[in-house]
Amino acid sequence: MPVDLFRLISDGKTRMVLNEGSSSGETWIREIDAAERAKQKNDRAWKFVLDQIFIAGDRRSVKECVYRGEGNANLVLALPCERKVVRFRKSLPGKADPDGGEARTRQENQFLRVVILRFLGEYVQPPEIIRGRPEDMALLSEAIRSLRPESRRGKDIVEEYVTKYVDYAFLPAKLTDSLQQYHCSRPTFCVEIKPKQGFRHESDEQFQRCTYCLTQYSKMNSGVIKSRSTYCPFDLFSGDAERMKKSIHGLLKSPQNNLRIFKNGNIIYDCNSNPDDLEYILGEWFVASRYRSMEQYLKIFVRLVSTALLREFHHTPMNESAYCPLARISSQDCDNETRIEQELVVKAKKLLYLSDYECNFIGGDLLPDSVLGRIRRMQQLPYYSTDIVYKIYLKYIRIWNDNSIYSSMIRMHSSKKNELPIRIEELCERCESARTKDASSAAYSSVNPSESTNTLKPKIPGKNGNNSTASADFRSNKLDRNLDETEGEINIVITNDELRALQNYLLATTAKDCSILMAFQEIDSACIPNVAEPNVVETDQLSFLVNVGILDVDPKSIHCIKKHRKRDINVLVSVTKILEKEV
Template sequence: MLDSSAVDPRRFSLRGKKWKYRGEGNANLVLALPQERKIVRLRKCDGIGSNESEDVLAEREREHVWREAVFCRGIMVPLLGDSYIQPPTAARMDRAEVRRLDQTVRTQRPIHRHHKSLQFGYVTVYPDYALLPLQLSLSGMELRPTFCVEVKPKQGWVPMADRRMSKCTYCLNQYLKLKNGSIRHQSGYCPLDLFSGNRIRMMKALRALVSAPQNNLKIFQDGVLVYGEEVGSDLGTVLRCWFGESLDISSLIDRMCSLVLEALTRDLTGRDKLSDSETDESDSDIAVWERGCQGLLRPTSLPNGYDTSGHRAVGTSLTERIPSALVTAVTPLLPEPPCDWTVETLSTDCILGRILRMQKLDRTGADRVYDAFRSRTRRGGNDYGYVAGMLSAGTGAGPGLSPLHRYLLATTAKDCSIMMAFQRLLEHDWGRIPDKHVVRDLDGQPYVMNVGVTDLDPKPLSCIEKHRKRDCEVLAACLELLRPKTESDSNATCLTS
């Protein structure tokens, strides 16, 4: 499945198509095709390197889009379910067309993104989850606006071995963002609340996201971004257009959050359900991918010698991934209240439940994973060679998933985005939409709803070292911002060196 040289991605062109600039991140630029209800993701680059030809770099991009499509189809779809993911198609565009597109779209891009450009013709084509799929769109509904809420839930599970402090990973990272100036105020959002299964805490988390969206919440109207960190639209105006009510802003936010919570906790799966009784201690070292990767969603058994209660394996010693002196210095400085680690029952087959199960694949903790990473890098290999190993494990041809495999899959689940599209239903629409796709707001108004998951790319092995450096930087930022100012600033530098 990973032999990209055996298959040439199909040709694709934007000629004659209406498209819109949707947005971009550090690595990709996204265009929307409203009439086709598709999005096109194009890789960005810094330019042609002096030591490699354009053909070599283009071939690397071809391998990248092919791997992305195979990873999603062969691993993510079975893990999360085809009710929540439609796999992308790898395609290629004419290079000359891509260069013209680069010039055309440049005026719509943020200036701080202009240092990267589009140069190669390999793309991935996805469904546009900001819009409803055709099978949920009834005649006449196209005249009503479709609103979509995108949520990046982040890390709702922290392995026991990594719970050294009173704050979770996301909340600690707020201090690094403050230090770097990327935010002015800390968010009140905590992923542990959203994944808790407690409705009160989950609503609290969603309200906090609306209040301080950062990069974790966006609202689209008919595929156009209307609210988020980089958009200055008035939230009250957006929500009144959505709900058509002259309510106060607090009531409108509650109405939206209740709808989003219904979508996040609604079971949209059909076949291949996970029963709650099958998700305890019954992992048999990864069953079979064709059975929906259900074994992976029961991540409780570990290779011999591993201990989930601490961060050491039996009979081995670990590299000090993060200086213990830094942990000791920061721990008493963290303010109250601590993050709430308690959990209640969360439906196994709702999208939050599926993502949480995937995050729980990582049970060994970051220290053990880092040791395995160091051992592997000494043997050589590339950043994505492990993907073939995952596919082999799924078909029964390989030895099963290692702690590295599990960590990288869990990391993908920590960085994914959930997109929930809503459109108001009228009385004559009732009964024409499957019940599982109908949700109601606080006043009982029904909406047709769909859920899609994006940003499910395989993570490079090198991200493990990147995470170690980031975690050290996070604790150094905590120390700098929380330590009394009378103490020497040089102490933080000494502890992290």
């Protein structure tokens, strides 16, 4: 834009330029006007967010009901007037993205719309992106500090780009609006389950226990939990009534970070609760039931939750073409180089065998459009064994980063045939030309969503093989990214199948870490509103309106492959340590 024009616009004299203007000047002005309108709209949206969070007129105290929860990466606050939540990315001190999280947030949003929706359909509702002000983040962070669990306070909310999602702890207005005529205002109860891994590939069948059950040993060993849970994801994903009941009982007994119950958006049962409180909680929930014993309450709870997990709520096309098998790999890719030390594996296997307990890996039928069916199907995406995925990771990590891997994935999933978007030779040329450019130039230069899908910019390795910009990897703030000297070679070309294996492994990881939220509101059977049939569940002479959503479907950083390798070794060490004492 010409400097004079810029000055005039920033002086607010746009009309004058329009009168004199050239056509290109007018285009600039239209763009600036649109940008200004968008900014004003964003500022209003942000103010509305803050007004719902802070106590009126006091920007230092938040309303108690707004803190919803947090995980490792994000903190979530409820927006009570809108039935929405706002999700803030957390960062370690000094590790926030320099662009306020803009590039990452935009790519995550695009990943969700283009890739995730094709797997999980309408169980996921894409968010709205809002840009807050850094000074408000500091105020917010201070004001909510006391509401946060001690163990999560190491990270803070700093980045100004935030996302606003539907609040799945409540029913959507389209279901509840019709209730108003019946003056029905019963509380909404919500059950959150983080089911974890309910499917494993044949190539990963090493142990008689599943990843979740094995991870319990390392959590015990590190003191995160006091006793191992009896919950097994394979039982939940089996679809079999008895096995599901067993798994739900396991979750209630030891909720850990896998089960939470909310009443009107407030947490009433989680890992900090006493299981003895359950009787009171369920009694309050099923107050209209003619039953009164804990056993009977549990029966209703299990039926209700199982029905919500197994029922088909939405029918949207699934991305079946993503499941085409990978080419067979050559025998040299199966060598021992990147396998976990066999001695440790054998020892753990033997101890697990002696412990005389195994997970039931038999997977039952799930309806394809049920929430469990959708999640399990995504976990089934083809990839080579975890050993080989780790090997591919080490081989290419100097060339591929989160930005390049997800840009290519988004392009692949946008294409009708699900083809890899780029010829491998083309990628090579790009790597070569990128390397000859100034190593300090940004690998992740595009924050424009349309650009980020159309250009693949491989990362430019720095001196030690480290990435030249932080933002090329989404979760750079929480991973040790100092690559060993031996890791990665630059002059090698990834094959289509290797790239697909990496991408599918990451997608499956997202599906192994997402959460399901089920909201229930009891209604009189006499006044069942005119809503779609799947949203009404009738059990034990009670009727409920139900809604189911999936959350936390963020793209996983490519470096989680390395993290998983460490986790798996740690798990086996913990298994041997604990079982040596037990068996």
